[in-house]
Amino acid sequence: MTRLFAVCGLIAAALASAPGVAAENPAARPANGLALTPPMGWNSWNRFGCNVNEQRIRGAADAMVASGMAAAGYEYVVIDDCWHGVRDAGGNIQPDPQRFPSGLKALGDYVHAQGLKFGIYSDAGERTCGERPGSRGHEFQDAWQYAAWGVDYLKYDWCNTGTQDPHASYLTMSDALRASGRPIVFSICEWGNSKPWSWAKDIGNLWRTSGDIYDHWQGRKEYMLGVMDIVDLQAELYPFAGPGHWNDPDMLEVGNGGMTADEYRAHFSLWAMLAAPLMAGNDLAAMSAETKSILTNREVIAVDQDALGAQGRRVAKNGDLEVWARPLSDGSRAVVLLNRSAGPAAITVRWTGLGYPAHLPASVRDLWQGKSLGKSRGAFAATVPMHGVVMLKITP
Numbered sequence: 001m002t003r004l005f006a007v008c009g010l011i012a013a014a015l016a017s018a019p020g021v022a023a024e025n026p027a028a029r030p031a032n033g034l035a036l037t038p039p040m041g042w043n044s045w046n047r048f049g050c051n052v053n054e055q056r057i058r059g060a061a062d063a064m065v066a067s068g069m070a071a072a073g074y075e076y077v078v079i080d081d082c083w084h085g086v087r088d089a090g091g092n093i094q095p096d097p098q099r100f101p102s103g104l105k106a107l108g109d110y111v112h113a114q115g116l117k118f119g120i121y122s123d124a125g126e127r128t129c130g131e132r133p134g135s136r137g138h139e140f141q142d143a144w145q146y147a148a149w150g151v152d153y154l155k156y157d158w159c160n161t162g163t164q165d166p167h168a169s170y171l172t173m174s175d176a177l178r179a180s181g182r183p184i185v186f187s188i189c190e191w192g193n194s195k196p197w198s199w200a201k202d203i204g205n206l207w208r209t210s211g212d213i214y215d216h217w218q219g220r221k222e223y224m225l226g227v228m229d230i231v232d233l234q235a236e237l238y239p240f241a242g243p244g245h246w247n248d249p250d251m252l253e254v255g256n257g258g259m260t261a262d263e264y265r266a267h268f269s270l271w272a273m274l275a276a277p278l279m280a281g282n283d284l285a286a287m288s289a290e291t292k293s294i295l296t297n298r299e300v301i302a303v304d305q306d307a308l309g310a311q312g313r314r315v316a317k318n319g320d321l322e323v324w325a326r327p328l329s330d331g332s333r334a335v336v337l338l339n340r341s342a343g344p345a346a347i348t349v350r351w352t353g354l355g356y357p358a359h360l361p362a363s364v365r366d367l368w369q370g371k372s373l374g375k376s377r378g379a380f381a382a383t384v385p386m387h388g389v390v391m392l393k394i395t396p
């Protein structure tokens with residue numbers, strides 16, 4: 001009996017060390033090592049919807065470099081839904097030949113030649129949300145194809161999935177991407193339905209936590225949510241984010257025209273506090289100086305990209321007035337004073353809410369004014385515009 005156990009133990013040890021078998025032990029599934037800070041880039045959906053073609057994507061890559069977005073850290077150029085044509089006789093997915101006549105390998109090469117990375121979109125079901133072919137039953141074939149095109153990022157949606165199990169479906173594509181041999185960031189877009197933060201950490205690099213954003217401050221419309229509606233859904237999710245695995249409150253609407261500059265600054269600041277992926281969703285080739293100044297604010301981006309990877313949380317709420325705080329790797333705190341009300345208001349951040357002793361002197365820097373405001377002890381107060389923020393870095 002003892003001998004039998006010993007033999008079984010040896011076989012188990014040999015299997016566990018064999019390549020490909022270790023993946024069956026969930027504890028042995030290593031992270032893919034990508035997205036150690038939240039991914040930054042641009043995605044076609046929020047501004048262009050299904051109107052994608054190769055000129056537009058090349059134009060976005062050009063504009064990302066020319067506008068200074070690339071220098072500020074934006075990297076991935078992602079084609080969302082509707083790039084697809086049909087599968088060929090061998091089941092290989094092809095791009096729409098009218099929209100992408102040069103093919104996706106050529107487009108990926110173009111994006112890479114600008115020093116950027118290339119992303120695309122598929123869906124775990126039979127068809128995408130835009131009714132193009134999904135990857136169900138073709139996961140390994142599609143992942144191999146994406147790798148051959150030079151894809152660096154896959155957003156994987158959840159339309160037309162019927163009774164599929166989200167965990168199993170995303171695990172299959174995650175395995176397929178790994179088997180492709182190319183490092184590919186895996187963006188899970190399941191809208192938070194099955195609480196992916198509780199199962200997706202070692203499967204994907206980011207997971208959507210809500211339905212779709214739209215270019216609006218507050219209020220739901222069908223499956224879409226305003227910025228404040230999405231923010232409220234993030235408040236309790238901070239324990240689940242960290243280097244390589246991020247909560248995704250959806251892509252940015254900054255510059256799309258439906259909100260004021262103060263509202264866009266609040267949207268961008270809160271995404272930075274949430275350690276959210278920063279995927280611009282505007283027309284990069286035609287953005288105003290104000291939009292550019294929001295999207296490229298280096299000090300706000302540095303908060304988003306902080307190496308500690310600790311997601312911020314709401315530390316105080318008094319009606320429409322809130323304080324959000326995020327610990328940074330140098331021991332300081334990023335703070336957002338958020339005014340959701342319909343007029344200007346004074347908001348105070350107290351050191352005790354930041355985990356600092358009340359007597360501690362700390363220097364206060366305003367990240368939108370780019371200005372140091374001297375030292376304060378115990379608390380700092382500012383007047384915040386309606387639907388706006390004051391964003392601070394507080395350093396003891």
Ligand code: GLA
Nearest residue numbers: 045080081129130157189212
């Ligand atoms: C879903 C996603 C969006 C976008 C569209 C494309 O709604 O949540 O982000 O990808 O599909 O059809």
